[in-house]
Amino acid sequence: MSAGERNLRDCLGQFASGVTVVTTRCGDGGAVHGATVSSFTSVSLRPPLVMVSLDRRSRLSALLAGGPFGVNVLAAGQSRLALRFAGRGGPVDEDVEWQDGGPAPRLAGAVAHFTCAPWAAHDGGDHVLYIGEVLGFDAPGGEPLVFHGGAFHALRGAAALGAGGR
Known part of the structure; x- marks a missing residue:
C-alpha cells in the first residue's frame, strides 16, 4: 500500500461505522x-435493498452472487467474532454460535440480521x-459494535443524544 x-x-477511518459479518453457504x-x-x-x-462492499479477491465475493446471504450487525461484545x-x-468454524432458521446463516447475539437475495452487483474498483x-429481517436490539480509527468501540451516551441532542 x-x-x-x-x-x-x-482519513476514511474517521467515519465511524457499524460492524457486520456477511454470511452465505458454499x-x-x-x-x-x-x-x-x-x-x-x-x-x-421500495423495494427493500441493502448494499455490502467486498474486496473482489475475497472468497466471499466469489460466493455472494450464488444464493441467499445474511448480514449480521454485531453487538458491542462481539469484537472477537469480528476479528x-x-x-x-x-478458525471460523470453531466456537461460533449460530441461530437456527432461514436460508442464510445467522449469528447468535447480533443486534440485527438481514436475509437477502442477490439483486445486483456493480464494479467498485478493487x-x-x-x-x-431484503427477504427477512430481525432486530433483537442491544448496543452495536462500532469501528472508528482502526479500532472497535461501543456507543456511549446514545440515549442522551437521541433524547434531545445534548
Whole structure:
C-alpha cells in the first residue's frame, strides 16, 4: 500500500461505522462462509435493498452472487467474532454460535440480521458492490459494535443524544 493510499485509508477511518459479518453457504446447504464487513448501507425501502462492499479477491465475493446471504450487525461484545471473521481470531468454524432458521446463516447475539437475495452487483474498483433484496429481517436490539480509527468501540451516551441532542 502506498503512502497516499495509507493516508486516504486513515482519513476514511474517521467515519465511524457499524460492524457486520456477511454470511452465505458454499453451494446448496454447504459449509458456511463469512467475512467481517464495515461497508454496509441501506439503499431503498421500495423495494427493500441493502448494499455490502467486498474486496473482489475475497472468497466471499466469489460466493455472494450464488444464493441467499445474511448480514449480521454485531453487538458491542462481539469484537472477537469480528476479528475471527476478518481472519485474525482463529478458525471460523470453531466456537461460533449460530441461530437456527432461514436460508442464510445467522449469528447468535447480533443486534440485527438481514436475509437477502442477490439483486445486483456493480464494479467498485478493487471491490464489488453487492446489492441484496431484503427477504427477512430481525432486530433483537442491544448496543452495536462500532469501528472508528482502526479500532472497535461501543456507543456511549446514545440515549442522551437521541433524547434531545445534548
